Amino acid sequence: MTRDWWKHLVLILGAIIVLAPFYMMVSYSFKSPGEIDRGEGGFFGRQEQMIDPRCIALRQPGRADIEAARTRFLGQDDASVQASLLAETEAACSMRPVVFNYSKAFTEAPLVRYLLNGVAVTLSIFLIQSVVALPAAYALAKLNFWGRDAVFGLVLFCLLIPVHAIALPLYIGLAKLGLTNTYAALVVPWTISVFGIFLMRQFFMTVPDDLIDAARMDGMSELTIVWRVMLPTAIPALLAFAIFSVVAHWNDYFWPRIVVTGNRDLFTPPLGLREFKGDGDGSFFGPMMATATVIVTPLIVAFLLAQRRFIEGITLSGMK
Amino acid sequence: MSDLHIASVTKHFGETSVLKGVTLDVKDGEFISLVGPSGCGKSTLLRIIAGLETPTSGTIAIGGAEVTQLRAADRNLSMVFQSYALYPHLTVAENIAVPLQMRQMTALQRLPVLGGILPGARTHKDDIAQAVRHAAEMLEIAALLDRKPGQLSGGQRQRVALGRALVRDPAAFLLDEPLSNLDAKLRVQTRAEIAELHRRLKATFIYVTHDQVEAMTMSDRIAVMMGGEILQCAAPDVIYEDPDDIRVAEFIGSPKINVLPLERNGSALMLFDQVLNSHLSTESPKVMQMGLRPEALQLTQSKPHLTGRVVHLENLGSEVFAQVALDSNGSRVTLRAMPAQRHRLGLGAQVGLSFDLSAAIIFDAGGARLRHVEGAVTCAPEVA
Numbered sequence A: 001m002t003r004d005w006w007k008h009l010v011l012i013l014g015a016i017i018v019l020a021p022f023y024m025m026v027s028y029s030f031k032s033p034g035e036i037d038r039g040e041g042g043f044f045g046r047q048e049q050m051i052d053p054r055c056i057a058l059r060q061p062g063r064a065d066i067e068a069a070r071t072r073f074l075g076q077d078d079a080s081v082q083a084s085l086l087a088e089t090e091a092a093c094s095m096r097p098v099v100f101n102y103s104k105a106f107t108e109a110p111l112v113r114y115l116l117n118g119v120a121v122t123l124s125i126f127l128i129q130s131v132v133a134l135p136a137a138y139a140l141a142k143l144n145f146w147g148r149d150a151v152f153g154l155v156l157f158c159l160l161i162p163v164h165a166i167a168l169p170l171y172i173g174l175a176k177l178g179l180t181n182t183y184a185a186l187v188v189p190w191t192i193s194v195f196g197i198f199l200m201r202q203f204f205m206t207v208p209d210d211l212i213d214a215a216r217m218d219g220m221s222e223l224t225i226v227w228r229v230m231l232p233t234a235i236p237a238l239l240a241f242a243i244f245s246v247v248a249h250w251n252d253y254f255w256p257r258i259v260v261t262g263n264r265d266l267f268t269p270p271l272g273l274r275e276f277k278g279d280g281d282g283s284f285f286g287p288m289m290a291t292a293t294v295i296v297t298p299l300i301v302a303f304l305l306a307q308r309r310f311i312e313g314i315t316l317s318g319m320k
Numbered sequence B: 001m002s003d004l005h006i007a008s009v010t011k012h013f014g015e016t017s018v019l020k021g022v023t024l025d026v027k028d029g030e031f032i033s034l035v036g037p038s039g040c041g042k043s044t045l046l047r048i049i050a051g052l053e054t055p056t057s058g059t060i061a062i063g064g065a066e067v068t069q070l071r072a073a074d075r076n077l078s079m080v081f082q083s084y085a086l087y088p089h090l091t092v093a094e095n096i097a098v099p100l101q102m103r104q105m106t107a108l109q110r111l112p113v114l115g116g117i118l119p120g121a122r123t124h125k126d127d128i129a130q131a132v133r134h135a136a137e138m139l140e141i142a143a144l145l146d147r148k149p150g151q152l153s154g155g156q157r158q159r160v161a162l163g164r165a166l167v168r169d170p171a172a173f174l175l176d177e178p179l180s181n182l183d184a185k186l187r188v189q190t191r192a193e194i195a196e197l198h199r200r201l202k203a204t205f206i207y208v209t210h211d212q213v214e215a216m217t218m219s220d221r222i223a224v225m226m227g228g229e230i231l232q233c234a235a236p237d238v239i240y241e242d243p244d245d246i247r248v249a250e251f252i253g254s255p256k257i258n259v260l261p262l263e264r265n266g267s268a269l270m271l272f273d274q275v276l277n278s279h280l281s282t283e284s285p286k287v288m289q290m291g292l293r294p295e296a297l298q299l300t301q302s303k304p305h306l307t308g309r310v311v312h313l314e315n316l317g318s319e320v321f322a323q324v325a326l327d328s329n330g331s332r333v334t335l336r337a338m339p340a341q342r343h344r345l346g347l348g349a350q351v352g353l354s355f356d357l358s359a360a361i362i363f364d365a366g367g368a369r370l371r372h373v374e375g376a377v378t379c380a381p382e383v384a
Ligand SMILES: Nc1ncnc2c1ncn2[C@@H]1O[C@H](COP(=O)(O)OP(=O)(O)O)[C@@H](O)[C@H]1O
Pocket: B013, B018, B036, B037, B038, B039, B040, B041, B042, B043, B044, B045
């Protein structure tokens, strides 16, 4: 332990570097704009009542309001009625910074819709990727057929192709099919994951041949073996792949930005985040960070749940 | 009918030829052991019978119908693997039920939720549960039905694997070294149980092992395989007493058979410098080998055939095995003696050995049995 102190030091430094932006994000999502500007208030801010300037600007009492309110403030002149109304508005528009930030996050843009879009898109991608990758990986790992090594070579080759290099042809293809601005455009290009095929193939290589032969003796067809034997034994590997896939597509900004132009109903969470960028009335950091916090939370929760499952895993000792 | 015919089966993996023309007939209800050293192609032959591997040439027929091109799933054979190969995510009961589910239920009925509400699914399920319980009781694993394979000991997993094989009624059981992962005591016990199971089920068993004791104790017939060929297939006592080939003689029997060089000088049969017999036909080969089982050698004081010094002693209680280094050429022979003779077998003691020539098994230089030479020497006994 004492000999390893420097390892811990390096790890702690690494953890600080990785966690610092998250710390800032969560902290900003609690603070008022003034505190963010001046960099004060610790982690949670002082949570003093603050007034939403936009709320005030929208509810500025006009002539008609004053006339309408006259009955409530009998015997007062216009100026004092206006002052009372202003005071009421201010009271209505004042709130704690944390409430302000998070309510803005959900009201300024249809964040719930974006989150649901994100869930639908990432889950569809992952499901279809699995449906493609599991049989492909099984064939590459356990079946002998002519050209298998060549096919696996192609899989490795495809791993080397960066997404951005083929984005334009993909976009043109989708545009010609009239699929831009649809869910299909968000999902279809990702449904065949060579990384998934590669990862599952490597895992399937470790499954004993005897288990597959036993399944054949028991009367299973090759596809039945994939779903009833390989899939259940591959849950830990599939979870690892799920983390890669879901994180990548939940956080993806590049592709949705390309194929979703204008139609806000199709926005995924990262596109939603963009709505808070420089809206003319200065930076809107608090709500923006609140949105960011809301967006990353499902991922972190999902990861923590999956991690436990990871460690528990499925004991493969039955095969030994 | 589930007799099995394997006709001139060969198998090549790329350049290497693993099976070099194997022919074997197995009768209905017979227990046949395939025995041979590791790597001789036993598993390959069993997998070809099972349909998990296709032969390069040759045919397989089960019950008179050729099945060479049939998938493993369609051959109605059961197999027990050395590694047990249980499904790790299923309980013991589910493991045993799989072969029945796959054969008796349609794909629709097997679906997780929908399958349960289809007509007929209920009765199928009950039938299967019944069969599983029956198999589990036969193997005394009924108490383990809810456990996962990971929670079982090696012996218990082995029983589950057996249960999965016998829950349906296959044409034949194929077992690939099913006992080799068990400890010695459990192996002896399970050996007896498998033999008993065979008697009870009256089914055809093909049992692969590299352990000649297993083969000797369980089988109706033993097929000794070496280098991708079946050297001899016969009942255990025939294999032991009347081997066709020196490799069979050397593989079967523990301790190993003693092999001594013989020469023909004119019509005289010579062991080292002694004449054992002088009535040999001059057609017989000049160089021969003689196999003598340890129990064929006797301690003697007068006119010994062989003399030597005891170099190693193994006392098993009921019998004693002594290794004797021969004075003639320094090679060692093993002698089985009674405990009463132990006092003559101290380490380093000089001993004389004799044998009855009719107990000798004679082979040519290549290892093939020379029955006519044996006939000649035993008809005209003239032991010096
Ligand atoms: N799929 C395969 N590809 C190449 N060689 C194989 C394959 N299966 C078995 N062999 C070779 O065939 C020989 C016999 O194997 P096997 O039948 O498993 O022997 P045994 O079961 O008698 O120990 C071995 O030398 C092994 O290396």
